[in-house]
Amino acid sequence: MPNEKNAPVQASLFGDEPIHEPVRDAVTSPRARHAELNRILNHAAYAYYALDNPEMTDAEFDRLLQELLALEKAHPELAGPESYAQRVGGYVSEQFEPVAHAARMYSMDDAMDLAELDEWLARTDETLGATPEHPVAYTCELKIDGLGVALTYTDAQFVRAATRGDGTTGENVTANVLTIGDIPRALAQAGLARLADGGLGRSVEVRGEVYMPRHSFARLNEDADAAGTAPFANPRNAAAGSLRQKDPKVTAHRDLETFIYAVADEAPIDVHTQHDFLQWLIDCGFSVNPHFRRCTSAAEVHAYCENALAHRDDLDYDIDGVVVKVDSFASQDALGFTARAPRWAIAFKFPPEEKRTVLREIRVQVGRTGVLTPVAEFDPVTVAGSTIARATLHNVDEIARKNVRVGDTIVVHKAGDVIPEVVGPVLELRPEGAPEFHMPATCPSCGSPVVREEGEVAYRCVSIDCPAQAVERLIHWGSRTAMDIDGLGDEIVARMVEQGLLADVADFYDKLTEKDLAEVWTGRQTVDGEDIVVGPVIAAKIMAQVVESKGRGLARVLFGLGIRHVGATVARQLAEHFGSMEALAAATEEDIAQVDGIGPKIAASVRGFFSVEKNVAVVERLRVAGVVLEEERLEPERPQTLTGLTFVLTGTLERHTRDEAKAALQALGAKVTGSVSKKTSFVVAGEAAGSKLAKAESLGVPVLDEAALDHILETGEL
Template identity: 45%
Template sequence: MSQERAEELRRLLNLAAHAYYVLDAPVMEDPVYDRLYRELVELEAADPVLIRPDSPTRRVGGAPAEGFTSVDHRIPLLSLDNAFSLEELDDWYGRLLKVLDREPAAGEPPQVLPMVGELKIDGNALALSYEQGLLVRAATRGDGERGEEITANVRTIRSVPLRLQLKRPPAWVEVRGEAFIPEAGFAAINAERTDRGEAPFANPRNACAGTLRQLDPKVVASRRLSFFAYTLHLPGDWEPGPEDPAVPRGQWQALGWLRAAGFRVNPHCALCPDLAAVKAFCDRWEQDRRGLPYATDGVVVKLDDLRLQGDAGFTQKAPRWAVALKYAAEEAPSRLLRLTCQVGRTGVVTPVAEFEPVPLAGTSVSRATLHNADRLAELDLCAGDTIVVRKAGEIIPEVVRVLKELRPAGAARLELPTSCPECGSVLVREEGEAATRCVNNGCPAILRGSLRHWVSKGALDVDGLGIKLIEQLVDRGLVASIPGLYRLDAALLASLERMGETSARKLVAALEASKAQPWHRQLYGLGIRHVGEVNAKALARAFPAAADLAAAAAEAPEQLTAVFGIGPEIAQSLQQWFATSANQALLGQLRELGFSLASAEGPDDGRQETAGPSPLAGQTFVLTGSLPSLSRSQAQALIEAAGGRVSGAVSRKTNYVVAGEEAGSKLAKAEALGVAVLDEAGLRALLGAEPA
């Protein structure tokens, strides 16, 4: 009897919470809810066997966590490319049509593709994982591939369902969305902090981020976060029950699926039949957003058709089928105080404007990068100028223009120095480059930047070695290179400012443990120009040791550009880096310290090699149109797994063009050049795969 009553109470309370927090349509009076909730608490206390993961009593409970663990996202949580004007939105749409082979012929209007417009909530992205309908994990975005597991905290968010409202839930569901603090709640939080003598949060986004990383879920619950779901990932073999929503074929249907499953979806979204409707939606909300009870900073535009999304694919960091149109930031005037310069880890000297503090987008701003000498000349800055400052994308401060009518008489023009502000070496600007550089490898600023990069999370991930400690080590002459970090002992470290014996021992242990980081992290940590985390992984798969990569750079650079995503600029950078004697010496010292500079699993970073030769080795393919059973990304993965390479353009070097329905100009070019054309069946035959 107790079990049946507990099940009934859970059902009633969850329905009431969904109606109140998601639908904004209460179905139960507060006293009734409280009475039923107390009854369930008493039943579970008397018999803990009755406690279930989806019980509303589980939203807040347990002792504070000691820390957060890092977890892999089942599906990467990527960021979006930005557009800052309707013209840039046009450019994005043009690129989308091009990658989908739907470019209009000369004189014809662009093809119409339905899109979905959604308000861009100014909060923190979350990845929610459900298994058999139950919430099992919640994680932050992190670097897109790994995030921090914060399930206990997210359980406190009432608009996040603990159980999906489905009769036949899939084996797994991945939901993406935005956690945020409504502005009324933000004001209340800051009022409480001020009363306690604590510094107020700068803006709701910062408050939300700080809240999600609280170790005590009870603190999180007290701040009443909310959540809007906006993206859905389902297993391909799921069959919904008779009363469940159908498998969505587009983003608009996916939002409906999320609503039906119990999620709160932002009501201010629209299915737009064409780009003109998208622009009208953006224009409307640029004004109307100011009346909303939460912060927004733009509109996210997504291609509606999920199959076409798959065909469009991704760049290295963002989907091609979506873009965030950011609204123009507010601007404020200020008086320029001075021009300073920063020297980065690659020696690039960046001018920085320092000005009287001004409030912008919820924060106080007093510095802004001026990028390079060209931008400095374009602004025509003089000492004491009154400048107009804004936040690009409401995040990064920038100087927009100079109010020359307010310029002081006789003000001196500001220019980049000719010598490095850190080491005094003559600065160099190579022809065709915008950057001005210090080329002294012994420059303290370059060394500090190199060390920070080496120990960063994407590289060797050395915990406990922060910016302040690196500055001490370099300024005191205790470390003169990356290998120097590994020659430090605990006694020396313990003598430094803000370091004790325990912290010193932990840091030495962390440095030693970092030697076991995989080859692709070591490669990224070397800080080779243009080699980011994604490219480092691709290179490490293709060249399983530093010696292999060095040999290709010196003797066969065409092997570098044969790696997907590696172009001539990156190849040239690799050639220059490995040809430098100081870098060769660095690799030798790292080997002596115990770094493998190689993949433990051998070629392809641990992926099993197929028996015999790769069937498509050395062959270049171009994909065009929609294939019957494969998305473009799936076809590309099959080709690359078989040793082939997928290119975006047809040329005489192309071996095959794989064409599906609505193939565009690439098919015509292939026929004109005499390049072999395959359909999906022909591709599968080359791969030796069974027909779909």
């Protein structure tokens, strides 16, 4: 496959990782498992579509979705409109104006292997009455790993662009899409000839994918590295983030491109097959992926899929499968749709790309909480478009399960085309005498004994003076979700620890100086071998961020301290309940366990943290340095007149930020959530309120404007 487009058609300071409270009752009943699957899938979809920050591999998501579908097939009473199986997928952000699509943008059912694809082909052939003399024709297209978009043309002129959103409503990204060079501003004359009335007085909505070419993605991450900012995980995330920029000038510099492949149902076009429709798109001036093919047998479909898989690395864009569609539009109409997907199309998903390499070392890393993690280091190999040379092995039990040893030829892939993973060894190539791996008895960083608590998988170093833990703890303290000290890179922190400038988090405030920071080596060198230092300009910016971080509040301090089992949510609960570090430190284990959502395990960990003299000393130094150890509350003495009421905020408020309004409502006893349900008491709707407002109106939930919100906040009364 050539690369051309439109070619001719063919923790703690001294503790452990924060964790969620354990599930107390195993999920056993079909109804309970159904609810659990819906919760997991909805959360994963929100992270993927709304945040452009996937928390789960595609393969794992597909596996859970298939389990949900199988559960509903076995128990039809569980299927309903709230099920994720009935959803298209995607979310509508409130950052952009909502746009209603001309017709629903559906998701697509998946075939995870050729056997499942064959089942779908056989079922479709049977439904359409295929015979050897009159086979069903299919159009096969590459499945582009990008962001779905809908483009509207009125009187043959481009007027609007929207993301897929939730399938019925998307986000208006017209200004950003206008910066993409391959989108025609008007339909070409060759295409208008097959459009009713030449397109005059008509609107046409076409659909496709916005993607970032691999060469542009590589350049974007090179620029990010030079600027010291975080790189994008993959081209799909980069494309999604670029299209949702508030400033179109940023989008314009991201080199986005498109492939168009579909149209809203009611479009008045004189074409009758998918194959001809793709040619019509080309005639109109759209960018269409050239590698589509009309097939009339399962064998031809197989050959197309296998060829696409074999040549995916030859392309300058990411694909994650093949879309197979019934070619005839009349047959598509006859087959129709399920609640979430067309019956006339299926996505054959590629398995993760796998490569062989040699495992040279299993190196043990020590995290900020003392957990020892074995990491495989192997000969560099290119997988899914990037070079990898290491992958976590998670723990000693995982190494035993996979049976990998140093010297093995191993198979590696990227889970979800993102996360490097060791699949396992090629046993017939194992060298004679390759030793089994054993976790070291002492910490590789400080030499202290390593322990494994009963019932735990992890080994950990328990020394409070372990330097490896110090680096990781300090990095965590400055992270975005903790004290948010911008510019404080991992390498810089490591160098400061090496040079004795930092030992604990209080050193940021009562020991570190701007002059010392300016002279820290960044870990890089010039071409001539000269060390590159932070320098006075960057040092001044980082120190300004350090000073600003003093006012982040108690919740962030608690999370930043990395107390074992205290994640961001638990830290917020503790801060809101106790109000100050002093009150929390004085609380008994029983007092802490009484906090809503806090169990005895977390309570014991928090109490244990304050029983360590060194920890208390660090907290006291933070207080003396001016770090805020209280949780700010708006008028904390005000009567809790809104207790028992639940509010949802949507749209843009003129006189309040969303966080300010939330905090003010909570100060009056209200609960503020992010989603609308029948249990919601009121929705506060600002300008450009989106799908939440529509849902509130459909459920009959009372809607308040900002004037009503001001009245509530001023008087404490509805």
